[in-house]
Amino acid sequence: MAQSLRGARIRAAALTLPLVIFITVTFFVPLGSMLTRSFHSPQVADALPRTLALLEDWDGQSGPQEETFRTLGEEFRSLAKQRKLGGVATRINRLESGMRSTILKTARKLRRDQPESWREAMVAADEAWGEAGTWRALRRAGERFTLQHYLNALDLDRDDAGRIVTQPPERRIYLPLLWRTLVVSLAITVICLVLGYPVAYLIANSSPARSNLLLLLVLLPFWTSLLVRTTSWIVLLQNQGVVNDLLVAIGILGDDGRIAMVYNMTGTLIAMTQILLPFMILPLFAVMRTVSPQHLRAASSLGATFRQGFLRVYWPQTLPGVAAGSLLVFILSIGYYITPALVGGRTGQLISNMIAYHMQQSLNWGLAAALGVILLATVGLFYFVYDRLVGIEGMRFS
Amino acid sequence: MTSTVKKDEAHVVFRGVDKTYDGKTMVVRDLDLHVERGEFFTLLGPSGSGKTTCLMMLAGFEASTSGEITIDGRPVHNLPPRKRGIGMVFQNYALFPNMTVGQNLSFPLEVRGIPASDRAERVRRTLAMVRLEGMENRRPGELSGGQQQRVAIARALVFEPSLVLMDEPLGALDRRLREELQFEIRNIQQELGLTVVYVTHDQQEAMAMSTRVAVFHRGQVQQIATPEVLYEEPEREFVARFIGDNNILRGHVLSADEGQCIVDTPGGEVKAFPVYRCRPGEKVALAIRPERVGLAQPRTYSNEFEVDLRDILFVGDHLRMRVKVCGNSNFIIKLPNIAGHGAVLKGDRVRIGWGIMDCRALPDEE
Ligand SMILES: Nc1ncnc2c1ncn2[C@@H]1O[C@H](COP(=O)(O)OP(=O)(O)OP(=O)(O)O)[C@@H](O)[C@H]1O
Numbered sequence: 001m002a003q004s005l006r007g008a009r010i011r012a013a014a015l016t017l018p019l020v021i022f023i024t025v026t027f028f029v030p031l032g033s034m035l036t037r038s039f040h041s042p043q044v045a046d047a048l049p050r051t052l053a054l055l056e057d058w059d060g061q062s063g064p065q066e067e068t069f070r071t072l073g074e075e076f077r078s079l080a081k082q083r084k085l086g087g088v089a090t091r092i093n094r095l096e097s098g099m100r101s102t103i104l105k106t107a108r109k110l111r112r113d114q115p116e117s118w119r120e121a122m123v124a125a126d127e128a129w130g131e132a133g134t135w136r137a138l139r140r141a142g143e144r145f146t147l148q149h150y151l152n153a154l155d156l157d158r159d160d161a162g163r164i165v166t167q168p169p170e171r172r173i174y175l176p177l178l179w180r181t182l183v184v185s186l187a188i189t190v191i192c193l194v195l196g197y198p199v200a201y202l203i204a205n206s207s208p209a210r211s212n213l214l215l216l217l218v219l220l221p222f223w224t225s226l227l228v229r230t231t232s233w234i235v236l237l238q239n240q241g242v243v244n245d246l247l248v249a250i251g252i253l254g255d256d257g258r259i260a261m262v263y264n265m266t267g268t269l270i271a272m273t274q275i276l277l278p279f280m281i282l283p284l285f286a287v288m289r290t291v292s293p294q295h296l297r298a299a300s301s302l303g304a305t306f307r308q309g310f311l312r313v314y315w316p317q318t319l320p321g322v323a324a325g326s327l328l329v330f331i332l333s334i335g336y337y338i339t340p341a342l343v344g345g346r347t348g349q350l351i352s353n354m355i356a357y358h359m360q361q362s363l364n365w366g367l368a369a370a371l372g373v374i375l376l377a378t379v380g381l382f383y384f385v386y387d388r389l390v391g392i393e394g395m396r397f398s
Numbered sequence: 399m400t401s402t403v404k405k406d407e408a409h410v411v412f413r414g415v416d417k418t419y420d421g422k423t424m425v426v427r428d429l430d431l432h433v434e435r436g437e438f439f440t441l442l443g444p445s446g447s448g449k450t451t452c453l454m455m456l457a458g459f460e461a462s463t464s465g466e467i468t469i470d471g472r473p474v475h476n477l478p479p480r481k482r483g484i485g486m487v488f489q490n491y492a493l494f495p496n497m498t499v500g501q502n503l504s505f506p507l508e509v510r511g512i513p514a515s516d517r518a519e520r521v522r523r524t525l526a527m528v529r530l531e532g533m534e535n536r537r538p539g540e541l542s543g544g545q546q547q548r549v550a551i552a553r554a555l556v557f558e559p560s561l562v563l564m565d566e567p568l569g570a571l572d573r574r575l576r577e578e579l580q581f582e583i584r585n586i587q588q589e590l591g592l593t594v595v596y597v598t599h600d601q602q603e604a605m606a607m608s609t610r611v612a613v614f615h616r617g618q619v620q621q622i623a624t625p626e627v628l629y630e631e632p633e634r635e636f637v638a639r640f641i642g643d644n645n646i647l648r649g650h651v652l653s654a655d656e657g658q659c660i661v662d663t664p665g666g667e668v669k670a671f672p673v674y675r676c677r678p679g680e681k682v683a684l685a686i687r688p689e690r691v692g693l694a695q696p697r698t699y700s701n702e703f704e705v706d707l708r709d710i711l712f713v714g715d716h717l718r719m720r721v722k723v724c725g726n727s728n729f730i731i732k733l734p735n736i737a738g739h740g741a742v743l744k745g746d747r748v749r750i751g752w753g754i755m756d757c758r759a760l761p762d763e764e
């Protein structure tokens with residue numbers, strides 16, 4: 001008996017195996033490798049092993065030994081031959097701007113001749129080699145495990161003495177962007193709640209036929225591709241778009257007073273609210289369906305106005321749905337990419353657009369990964385706070 | 399409210415009230431009711447007969463299609479539910495799960511602006527009345543069905559309405575609990591002098607609790623009377639069949655006098671008491687209570703028949719027999735379990751009989 005039960009349990013677990021394997025291969029493994037990239041960068045260390053070994057004993061103040069100059073020069077030379085020097089130079093350049101051109105220039109100079117003194121030849125090629133800071137940057141770039149990406153992602157840096165300092169205000173990029181993303185996500189969540197709550201109430205309290213129809217309308221956007229929906233917002237909102245034309249036609253706006261509603265934050269807000277609205281309505285509806293309409297009647301038979309009945313009796317009972325819908329919309333919008341990319345213009349970009357930029361344009365995957373980790377941690381933090389305030393298990397999604 | 403009471407008016411009046419939800423089917427038809435002050439008035443009828451609809455119109459959650467409803471002599475069709483001052487107990491309690499028992503009870507007091515100091519005392523007193531002292535801090539979900547029902551009743555009473563509506567309040571409870579609460583509700587009603595309009599489809603409950611009962615059938619009132627009159631003197635075939643057990647015999651009237659008629663049934667002539675002016679040739683239904691039929695020596699009863707005993711059942715305090723008589727093959731006889739009856743056995747040929755006054759001729763409704 002116990003054995004057959006265990007057998008059944010094992011068979012049931014086996015049925016989920018394909019999914020487990022699928023998720024592992026397509027989700028956890030890439031996620032893990034991405035996370036690793038945020039603090040593990042062995043490329044420079046692998047490219048310049050001998051130089052870095054010599055620099056380990058260096059005091060960091062005086063100029064290094066001739067031996068070190070020669071080793072670095074030879075390693076540059078062999079890397080140039082393998083056509084790998086450009087990539088290594090780019091990585092070092094991220095720590096100390098100007099290093100890329102310094103390295104490439106020096107390597108070009110050293111290509112042919114076998115100098116008497118490597119030190120003199122290299123300093124002649126670029127006087128940066130005479131400064132201790134250049135070597136310190138090189139040593140730092142050679143660390144296999146580094147927090148540098150996180151420092152960058154949090155708008156921090158190290159000064160010459162190696163202390164962590166904040167970037168000057170004009171060079172801060174990521175924290176303001178993260179803050180903007182949070183504020184925008186919060187705004188979208190609140191707008192979705194305000195717009196979605198009455199709709200969910202209507203659906204939950206209509207006759208079955210009408211409620212089915214309304215539910216269908218809510219789900220209708222899912223029948224069209226996200227791309228189509230987003231681009232149609234451009235058609236609607238652009239300067240010569242439908243909305244502006246309409247406002248001009250009925251005389252609310254002059255022809256030269258057309259409002260910029262797209263390619264800025266307004267566009268991002270409008271389009272994302274529309275796209276995320278169903279994710280608010282559905283959990284709300286799921287909870288409202290379980291709240292007996294008798295309760296509002298009971299409240300009014302007890303002498304309460306609709307307002308009193310709603311605030312004291314109905315709203316508290318729908319809080320699990322409010323919590324679920326808000327959390328869902330908030331988390332979805334924090335990481336939203338495609339819509340801000342298309343309708344956000346320059347000012348309507350969110351943190352995930354920055355991650356995409358580092359993935360695809362600047363190819364600084366380490367920084368992209370660090371930003372991703374910070375985003376994940378932020379979501380986790382909100383989830384945790386929510387759990388403390390509302391209780392995740394009390395939340396209902398369907 | 400009390401300032402405008404007209405003493406000569408009944409507490410609640412329905413005058414020619416019709417109700418239809420879809421414009422086609424009449425859920426309530428031409429309803430006239432007068433509920434007196436302090437009465438325990440029950441709407442009794444099978445499922446779908448329109449009882450809840452009547453209650454909802456009275457409470458203000460549904461509008462009547464035509465006709466007039468007055469409370470204390472004042473027409474209420476423009477009064478929203480919260481201004482009617484009616485205590486209401488819902489079929490499935492409708493307690494607020496997000497509030498404790500105490501908060502549920504103090505809710506109607508709060509919305510009436512009663513100060514917090516008075517509220518606590520009134521909540522405590524009302525809970526004591528339904529024997530739930532000290533339950534203030536429990537959640538409705540932590541209570542048994544019977545306790546939840548008590549809370550629902552307390553909540554409907556705590557703001558001291560003079561009119562209380564109850565829609566099948568005991569429907570979800572088991573039999574023992576139901577009987578216990580029947581007494582309690584009745585006691586509270588009498589103690590506080592409440593007017594209660596009560597809905598049930600359980601005729602025993604209606605009989606046990608009510609001052610008067612209105613029997614509903616397909617949206618129409620069949621008869622309004624005290625429980626005794628409903629049982630002893632039904633005026634409609636539906637009432638006779640619905641209240642208690644009745645054997646129904648069908649036949650045509652041969653002759654009709656004041657106080658007596660002779661009806662031709664498939665098994666012979668039966669003398670009966672006509673409850674209305676029936677004419678010869680008319681189809682009538684005769685209603686005979688099983689316990690009013692006796693095993694007879696010849697010539698004890700006005701109606702006597704020789705029948706075969708098809709079944710006999712021992713039910714403890716009485717014997718239940720089934721015979722075929724006058725075209726009804728399912729005619730039930732209930733005999734008290736007293737010495738002497740033990741002699742009859744299944745298959746015996748026996749003589750049964752009943753009196754004229756125990757055989758009521760009603761308009762045939764089939
Ligand atoms: N809101 C409504 N919309 C449409 N039809 C309704 C509505 N409420 C009730 N009805 C119909 O009206 C008729 C009477 O319903 P009502 O609820 O008054 O019956 P009831 O006597 O209370 O029955 P029960 O004992 O089952 O509660 C039923 O046929 C029902 O289908």
Ligand SMILES: [Mg+2]
Nearest residue numbers: 449450451565
């Ligand atoms: Mg009902």
